[in-house]
Amino acid sequence: MRKIIIGGGAAGLMAAYAAASGGHEVLLLEKNEKLGKKIYITGKGRCNLTNDCPPDEFLQNVVRGGKFLTGAIYRFPPAETMRFFEEHGLALKVERGSRVFPVSDHASDVTKTLERACRASGVSFRLNTAVTEIAAEGGRVQGVRTETEFLPADNVVLATGGLSYPSTGSTGDGYRFAAALGHTLTPCTPSLVGIEAEGVSAAQGISVKNCVLTAKRGGKLLFSEQGELLFTHYGVSGPLILTLSALLSRDTPQQTVCTLDFKPALDEKKLGERLLRDFSERANEQMKNVMRGLLPAQLAMLVLRAAGIRAEKQANAVTQEERMRLIAALKAFPLKLKKLRGFEEAVITSGGVDLKEVDPKTMQSKIVRGLFFAGEVLDADAFTGGFNLQIAFSTGYLAGKGVE
Ligand SMILES: Cc1cc2nc3c(=O)[nH]c(=O)nc-3n(C[C@H](O)[C@H](O)[C@H](O)COP(=O)(O)OP(=O)(O)OC[C@H]3O[C@@H](n4cnc5c(N)ncnc54)[C@H](O)[C@@H]3O)c2cc1C
Numbered sequence: 001m002r003k004i005i006i007g008g009g010a011a012g013l014m015a016a017y018a019a020a021s022g023g024h025e026v027l028l029l030e031k032n033e034k035l036g037k038k039i040y041i042t043g044k045g046r047c048n049l050t051n052d053c054p055p056d057e058f059l060q061n062v063v064r065g066g067k068f069l070t071g072a073i074y075r076f077p078p079a080e081t082m083r084f085f086e087e088h089g090l091a092l093k094v095e096r097g098s099r100v101f102p103v104s105d106h107a108s109d110v111t112k113t114l115e116r117a118c119r120a121s122g123v124s125f126r127l128n129t130a131v132t133e134i135a136a137e138g139g140r141v142q143g144v145r146t147e148t149e150f151l152p153a154d155n156v157v158l159a160t161g162g163l164s165y166p167s168t169g170s171t172g173d174g175y176r177f178a179a180a181l182g183h184t185l186t187p188c189t190p191s192l193v194g195i196e197a198e199g200v201s202a203a204q205g206i207s208v209k210n211c212v213l214t215a216k217r218g219g220k221l222l223f224s225e226q227g228e229l230l231f232t233h234y235g236v237s238g239p240l241i242l243t244l245s246a247l248l249s250r251d252t253p254q255q256t257v258c259t260l261d262f263k264p265a266l267d268e269k270k271l272g273e274r275l276l277r278d279f280s281e282r283a284n285e286q287m288k289n290v291m292r293g294l295l296p297a298q299l300a301m302l303v304l305r306a307a308g309i310r311a312e313k314q315a316n317a318v319t320q321e322e323r324m325r326l327i328a329a330l331k332a333f334p335l336k337l338k339k340l341r342g343f344e345e346a347v348i349t350s351g352g353v354d355l356k357e358v359d360p361k362t363m364q365s366k367i368v369r370g371l372f373f374a375g376e377v378l379d380a381d382a383f384t385g386g387f388n389l390q391i392a393f394s395t396g397y398l399a400g401k402g403v404e
Helices: 010-021 037-045 055-060 066-075 078-087 107-121 173-180 239-248 268-281 287-293 297-307 320-331 387-402
Strands: 003-006 026-029 062-064 092-095 099-102 124-126 131-137 140-146 150-152 155-158 185-191 195-197 207-217 220-231 235-237 257-261 333-335 337-340 348-353 371-373
Touching (some): 010 026, 010 107, 010 155, 010 387, 026 107, 037 107, 055 062, 055 066, 062 066, 078 092, 078 099, 078 107, 078 387, 140 155, 155 173, 155 387, 173 348, 185 239, 185 337, 195 239, 207 239, 220 239, 235 239, 268 287, 268 320, 297 320, 297 333, 371 387
Parallel strands (some): 003 026, 026 124
Antiparallel strands (some): 131 140, 140 150, 185 348, 195 235, 195 337, 207 220, 207 257, 220 235, 257 333
């Protein structure tokens, strides 16, 4: 009997391919007018489709659901994803941090390759078709309802994605379908997203290429990494902040004590010597100008404020105590976090279908026979670097191979 895949994103397309190449009759339903609308915007339009690393390293980059995903990542690891795309005609390249992209730098080529592989295996597609309900009876899937008809199927793969970037079609429909069938949902929160912060909007637009972000909770170290950070109109974003957001997405950011080291290459002694040199060379200049050798102007103003030094103060009037405070503000600038930005801007949704109710070997529901899950609809997520699409591919592949 026919197998239905709901959702034509990364997970649904891979599930459709895996099921059809196993000899099943497969129909994929997608509510948008085209497939892979979200894939199109991934990796800034270039699609970082996986990370070229072994499974054990991969799993270290999974934030939630690592144990559940272990089998899927070993069975369909990044190397298999790369082989799949290359065998279906998409040349790949590996960039910094083992991030994998199509050589063409076009995310649309990733969707086209998935579609081509599906069609070659006999998958049928229906676009502009929104599923409204999954029908089940006696603990078994019977089919799906769309706005206009009932489509019978003995197996259904639910691959409707999460809640982030709802304009791409991820509007949380799958959570509602799963809950209606008795599945438990872990509350959804935005993840891999910018964080609102107090008093830094004056520095908006400034990107700091090389700083260390440290986060502590109750005195315990939560996170400390060197990298890039971007100041925005609402607070902070950029790679370091996205990673931190994944750790805070189910927490209260306000209780996290965050500091920024703007000069990680200089210890306090060396930084002190550097300041003394600058101050003596530019003794009659105002601090806001002297600081420009160290930081972009708007950021320098924030640092001076944190150190309690007037921007107009002359360098030769800065006291030793003020210099110490300036060193502290440069090495441990206090970043007061308020809250994570919303789903509209989040790369990923944290939360979703409770993994305890899903068989990790097949992605089949333990509650409703014939119902399978794949991709972001599951309560699993990872850091940036190609890991989230790989989760979609691995779970999609297992679900497609799991259909009976
Ligand atoms: C801006 C941005 C950049 C990203 N960049 C990367 C990256 O470079 N690398 C990476 O690994 N990850 C990246 N991600 C994350 C990645 O895109 C997701 O993890 C991945 O797309 C999830 O795939 P999915 O198939 O589970 O869900 P989706 O891609 O969201 O697909 C779900 C599909 O289901 C359809 N659908 C929903 N409801 C229904 C319904 N009722 N009936 C029919 N169809 C329905 C939707 O229209 C959609 O097409 C990025 C995310 C964003 C937002």
